Amino acid sequence: MRKIIDMRLNPSDAYVPARWKYMASLMLGIAPGRIYHITPIRLSMDARNKVVFRLKAEIFIGEHLPQEERVFKTALPDVSSRSPVIVVGAGPAGLFAALALVQRGFKPIVIERGKTIQGRKYDIALLNRGEKLNPESNYCFGEGGAGTFSDGKLYTRSTKRGDVTSILRTLVEHGAADNILFDAHPHIGTDKLPGIITSMRRSLLEAGAEFHFNTRVTGFLVSKGRIKGIRDSAGNNFKAGAVILATGHSAHDVYEMMHKEGYALEARPFALGVRVEHPQKLIDEIQYGMADRGR
Ligand SMILES: Cc1cc2nc3c(=O)[nH]c(=O)nc-3n(C[C@H](O)[C@H](O)[C@H](O)COP(=O)(O)OP(=O)(O)OC[C@H]3O[C@@H](n4cnc5c(N)ncnc54)[C@H](O)[C@@H]3O)c2cc1C
Incomplete structure (x- = not known):
């Protein structure tokens, strides 16, 4: 049997599947051993008051995830002699x-x-050391x-x-x-x-x-x-x-x-993003209200 449920999780449990199982077993009133598999559907954070995570998940009770629903590498066709x-x-x-x-x-x-990628890593290391910019191999190319x-x-x-x-x-x-x-x-x-x-x-x-x-x-x-x-x-x-x-x-x-060369070109609107980096510890304190989120 499968059931879809919504769980509320502490930040420290949000990415720990064993805790999902425990919470699901409490919600469904069954032993954790009856849960064979959990397929997470959506995990989101609710930071309106005390920070909690909400996990919508499909719970497999007494049945396993079928083979065809697992993520496998899709076989690609051989196109070596195609157009x-x-x-x-x-x-x-x-x-x-x-x-x-x-x-x-x-x-x-x-x-x-x-x-x-390998060659590019080398050029980026040179760039970061302020030694050389390779115009064809850098952060953009x-x-x-x-x-x-x-x-x-x-x-x-x-x-x-x-x-x-x-x-x-x-x-x-x-x-x-x-x-x-x-x-x-x-x-x-x-x-x-x-x-x-x-x-x-x-x-x-x-x-x-x-x-x-x-x-x-x-x-x-x-x-x-x-x-x-x-x-x-x-x-x-x-x-x-x-x-x-x-x-x-x-x-x-x-x-x-x-x-x-006279090709028709059209300018697109653009968006500008700014990246600000903080230590994880600071974010854990501000956003999750705890010194260590445990992840
Ligand atoms: C620092 C940084 C961080 C980013 N972080 C994110 C992120 O976290 N999430 C996200 O969604 N997006 C992120 N972006 C934006 C994202 O990288 C771009 O939207 C995306 O790379 C665009 O893909 P693209 O294939 O259209 O172009 P590009 O990634 O620019 O790829 C174009 C490729 O064409 C090659 N090329 C160009 N001219 C020629 C030529 N004349 N002949 C042969 N090859 C050529 C280039 O070398 C390049 O490899 C980030 C961008 C930057 C710079």
């Missing part, structure tokens, strides 16, 4: 575009001006795109632009903790993000996609008004029947080139 589509940029937009292409039976050819070395906050729950849940599941399949699937304010964590991006690249490569790093797109191959591919800064041509431009907001040179 190529060029994806410019290996940021989030480019990587997810490449994944969507594979799922639809196209072979993505991902072209990225920067380096792989390189595998994973602009936010790769950030906390990886995933706050949007907007359904207007697509299926957020499938994006979150893809991230879990590639190594993110599964609490991002139900946490109201999920984040991946700076330590995990680079590994997840590398894992996504591996999945794409296994499916037959190509990746070309250190390759900066400088122009398009166009014939009779139709796109035929791109050319890079070293003079190489890459041919494909379609090109997806996922170059992010820092690629000013791309937009200047397109403007010069």
Whole structure:
């Protein structure tokens, strides 16, 4: 039997599944051993008075979670000999575009001006020591795109632009903790993000996609008004029947080139964010009213 219940949890219990089980058993009036599995649906914090967490969860009483409801890595089709589509940029937009292409039976050819995560880490270390800025490999450019070395906050729950849940599941399949699937304010964590991006690249490569790093797109191959591919800064041509431009907001040179060549461009509104960092202890005191939240 399954039941959906709403639990109120102390901050120190909010991320401890054993405590969820205990609370659920109290609420349902059954022994904890009768609960075989708990699927969290949504975890949110209520900070209006004393801080409490609310967990909506599906409780499996005397039955296990069926195999098909577990998160497994989705098998991708082999696209190595399928029609190529060029994806410019290996940021989030480019990587997810490449994944969507594979799922639809196209072979993505991902072209990225920067380096792989590993090479990028080295360049960022140099930058942080004030030694050198590599214009092609830095906080904005390189595998994973602009936010790769950030906390990886995933706050949007907007359904207007697509299926957020499938994006979150893809991230879990590639190594993110599964609490991002139900946490109201999920984040991946700076330590995990680079590994997840590398894992996504591996999945794409296994499916037959190509990746070309250190390759900066400088122009398009166009014939009779139709796109035929791109050319890079070293003079190489890459041919494909379609090109997806996922170059992010820092690629000013791309937009200047397109403007010069007469492509129709439209400016988008922008949002400005500011990041302020505090010690965890201070946040625990201010937000949760305790010296140590225990997590
Ligand atoms: C410090 C920081 C922290 C952030 N934290 C978060 C967060 O916690 N949560 C969140 O949701 N968002 C965060 N963001 C924003 C998020 O990173 C961006 O919204 C996101 O990266 C945009 O994805 P994108 O793929 O469109 O572009 P980008 O990530 O900019 O990727 C574009 C890619 O294209 C490549 N490229 C550009 N020009 C060319 C060219 N000519 N040829 C070949 N390749 C090219 C670039 O090297 C880059 O890898 C953060 C951003 C920064 C800078």
